[in-house]
Amino acid sequence: MKRVVVGLSGGVDSSVAAYLLQQQGYEVIGLFMKNWHDDSVTISNECPWLEDSNDALLVAEKLGIPFQTVDLSEQYQEKIVDYMFREYEKGRTPNPDVLCNREIKFDVFMKIALSLGADYVATGHYCKKSEIEVSGETVYQLLAGADNNKDQSYFLCQLSQEQLAKSLFPIGELTKPEVRDIAAQMELVTAEKKDSQGLCFIGKVRLPEFLQQKLQPKEGSIIQIDKEHSIYNTEDKQELSVKDSLLLASNKIAYTPEMGKVVGKHQGAHYFTIGQRKGLNVGGTTDPLFIIATNVETNTIYTGLSSQHPGLFRKGLFIEKSEVHWIRTDLALDNGGQMEVMARIRYRQPLQKATLHQFEDGMYISFQEPQSAITEGQFAAWYLDDELVGSGVIS
CATH class of the missing domain: 2.40.30.10 (Translation factors)
Known part of the structure; x- marks a missing residue:
């Protein structure tokens, strides 16, 4: 019997993944990752990881599989949270879920699982894995999940061949309603549980308050750029090389305050991201304002009216x-x-x-x-x- 360690998160997807593996004849071990201790920045009063680990334990008991909790909060702080702060400080918008999969679930967690003698690590991701042969070598493929609405292959976009070789995705062929049905039939405590929102494993986090732990508020201007501004006239100036035209198409516009008018104030450019609409608190505009650029050096936010503004x-x-x-x-x-x-x-x-x-x-x-x-x-x-x-x- 091959041994599989399932990352039991306390949600319905990983619960059903564990059950299906058991049905397929694997020896299944449930492992819960505790990645966060600081409850001061989560939105809900209940402590999400405590509730989740209890649900994971109840599922393991119901399935009759061994269960333990591993505390990875130190590695999570260093590899995910600190990275997020650094990125936001530079005015970039990181994706913690993709990083969590690359750095925590399929790296730190996988190493722990393999040290327990596991042949594979399984998660409740909606994606599929298959293998083909390329010039005599086995090559692993990461495929979209069968449920178009829930496909999570994107979150695993940074995995390597070595990580995929040791991974299983038992629910990749199922839709979310089918997964919930199986959980209900098995009377799993997670059958009706809502999907978790917010940062991978932290729970629902108030992002500005989370970032304010490290990044100090600093007042700056919100500037509105007219959609008719001459900067958007991009008639081809001359014949460009392929690389130069790609560079032109990819480059950010370098906005300056003189290009628009001040319409409000904000508390720190590093709290905002391109395409964001909420949280600007600027009233009296005909259409909603969208952020088209931020500049953390000058602490300025540039906005445009409507989701069709050319600056977006x-x-x-x-x-x-x-x-x-x-x-x-x-x-x-x-x-x-x-x-x-x-x-x-x-x-x-x-x-x-x-x-x-x-x-x-x-x-x-x-x-x-x-x-x-x-x-x-x-x-x-x-x-x-x-x-x-x-x-x-x-x-």
Whole structure:
């Protein structure tokens, strides 16, 4: 019997994953990760990890599998929380869930599981894994989950072949309603439990207050840029090389306060992200204001009226060489290489037609249609059909 350690999170997905593995004849061990101690920044009064670990224990008891808790809060603080603070300080918007999978669940946690003699680690992610042979070698594929509405392959976009080799995703073929039905039939305590929101494993966090622990509030101006501003007239100035036109399509506009009018004040540019609408507290506008750019050096936020403001859209993005990651290393592009893909720049975004262009210093992604709110620090992921083959941090 192969031994599998399931990351029991106290939610319905991992509960059903454990049950299905048991049905398939694996020896299953449940392990709960405790990643957070500080309850001062969570929104709800109840302590989310305590409730979750109790639910995970009850599920393990119901299934009759061994269960223990591992405290990874130190590693989580260092690899996820500290990284988030550094990124926000630079005016970037990190994705803690993608990082948590790469750095915690499929690294620190996986090493603990393997030290317990596990052959695999399983999670309740909605995605699938398969394997093919490429020139005599086994290659693992990360595929989108069967439930289009819940596909979570994006969150695993930074995994490696070594990590995938040791991973199982038992619910990848199921839809969320099917998972809930199985949990109800098995009378699992998590059957009706709502999906967790907020940071991976911390619970619902008030982000500004969370960030204020390290990043001090500092008053600055909110500036509104007119959609008719001449900076948006992008008639081709002259014949550009491929790389220069990609650079032009990917570059952020360098806004200055003189380009617009001051419409309000904010408490720190590093608390805000591109495409954000809530939390600006500026009234009296015909349409909602959206953030089109932030500048943490000058502590300025630039906004535009409506979700169709030209300042929100770009046709390209750049990923630095060190940040380009291929799950399918056999498909990695050489310098000068191109690939037609489907790509997304955030979770749940419908896949977009795009072309990868690999250069010496990194990779450009050019989109067929302009994309709204391309955000530094987030992950772009690219697919061939329903296989996620690579990803990278937007620069």
